[in-house]
Amino acid sequence: MGPLIAGIALVVVAAIALVAALVSSRDDANNSFGSNPVGSPVTPCPNLRHAVIQIEKLVFAGNHIVECDTYGAFPQPEWWRPRATITLGGRDILTAMGQCPICYTRGRPVRFTPTFRVTTAPTQTEVVQVRAVAMWGSVVMNWQGSVTVSPSSTEVTASEATSDATLPDHVDCTDAFETSWGMNPAGQGWNAAGTTRNMLYVVLGDPANGRPAFWTLLDVSCRAAAAQTTDTGVIAAVYGPLRNREITRKRDGVGLTYWGTTPYDLTGAMSTPMLLRSENASGQCGSWANVLLDMYQVHGITRGRKIALARSAQYWRGNGTVAFLVKSWRFNTPPASSPSDWTHELYRQCVLVQKAPGQRNTNPPEWFWNHYIVWIDSVYYDPSYGSGPFNSQGDWENASMDGLIDTRARPMMGGFDKSRTPNPTTNLMDFVTIAE
């Protein structure tokens, strides 16, 4: 009897031990292979280690090159973790966190190729799933992919990934397009793998005519035209910053001016690239007309035209002899009756009252021989002064000029008070469309 009882007791103990061992084994399994919070200190096997990776760089695809205001195209990778500043042309560029601005056409998916830094190498080669998520307003954009990480890997690159949702179908921009990355090594569960941030501009259409998308033009136009979905909406909205006369060059934060130098002869920029490149950031009307036209072209709008105006195209000889007075002048004696009657001595009988302010400058020259403005959709804009739109040549003349001067005479003589009835009904200038 005694040996029998002892035998039964032994079986019971063994059974209890087996059950206990099984329970213990199941707990280990739960701890090791479940979905763990970040940093769970569970090691299933002392000899098995899984990969840990962090986002290192991003190369975007399907986007438009952003030109750093004549200092060159922003480089790839557009996001690179260790980069603190971007240097182009030997100079540091003012960018957020040293990362590059990105530009896409509206309604497109965002594509990129991510590269990861291996911070912990696995004990054996394994596949690590990667994913990213970004928010743009109410739109959630997701990317997925995988990388294979070996024990000797230091950096791994996934295939190009495309977002499952598209960018908004309107013009927009954000200072920080933030993408949060996750990684899942060998199905062990998702952990954070870093965050990337880039400025992102969304344009209405693909930039046209091979013109580079200068950073300043993108920034000014995308902020001004945010939420616009049509050509006409963009055309109207991008003029807002010019009307405010507060355009700032992005690469260095310097304000751009219209004839903003003393003396005037230091203002030499006559095109968008010249204005963006110039050290003194001061441009003539040609550069400001081009800034507006090039802002349209950044959004794929090509129907704008540059208009040259002067007293006479027919008798063009050099710069001619007749210049026009930019507002505001006062004719002190009874006005001339025709454009060719030079009846008022300049500065004495025809007095400068107040200068029309130009871009970031309240003191531009008071007369010119010729001038550039912009025509689009049957209206005129004068971006040098931020004035307009004007429905007709006459509207521009009456709002912008006060008469003519004969530059041959000494002293110089003026005439034809533009504001005096019936003179506003007479157009004094020739408007000529310049072929681009």
Add this chain to the structure above:
Amino acid sequence: MRIALVIGVCMLSSGGWAQTRVEDTKIAWITVQAADAAAVMAVRWLGGTGAPMLVASARREGRGGPMDSTLVFSSGPALRGEMLAAAQSLPSQPDWDVAVGASGAPVFVYTDAGGAVNALLLQDARDVLPVTTGKPFESFQRPRFVKHAAGRPLIAIQNEKSAIFFMTPGIEDGPYRTLLDCDTALALARVDRYDLLYKMEKAGPPRGNLLAPGSLHAVELDSEFRTLGMATEPLPGAVVYQYDADMADVGTVILATTAIGTMLKVGHVARTFTELLPQEMTSPSVLVARGRIYAAAIERAGTSSARIVMAELPL
């Protein structure tokens, strides 16, 4: 891969223009005594039958306020001798060139700013003639006379885009030809063709306020301005800001301000200058005359410490 790329570049640039050997010996600049070096905007050598003459341009403000401005050309001892004073439509820093006219007297071409459009004017001691009457409302910059050409043809850049060859400047509605898109251009006339040097703009900061960096190219044109062969780079890899050129028996002579200093290339040999401030040189001018090379430039133009420099070397 990198080696293959280098070999490829060497093969592409193996034309006569591009064979360059850089000698280490440097050329010393000599300071030109000038009455007011700070006011000088640009310099050019003027050849002719006499000794080479250095011509300088400056802007003089008048009594009529900030809009009253005159462009003054001077030469001679201390660059005091006034050759020409041209009233400007608007204050500007005009581009210009000078050559010997048919009468042996100097003739100038310069830009006249109108606010939007830069006209091109031809002026000698007797008259001022517009160059661009056939192209009203087109704006021109950087005019250069074609060197050694009969008559006084010139090239200027239209609307910051294309080089235009004016065959008979000063003749109303005279003929012209569009050559190519570039930033600046200069032609040297030979018996039956032209050597055309031109700069293509590159990305990067300017020298001074507005001088764009670029690469210098050269191509031959026949008498009808058709290109003969492929363009080459006379200064391969150099970031060029401004340049001038002339012809010598040993080949083309090029003086260029570059990112690494001023370079003089004679035939296939390039040499650099001893320069304290190689990043601040502008307005290079070169002339071949009397078996010698005359070079000049400005250091720190427009500043109170501006210096006009020259060098004279045997060919």
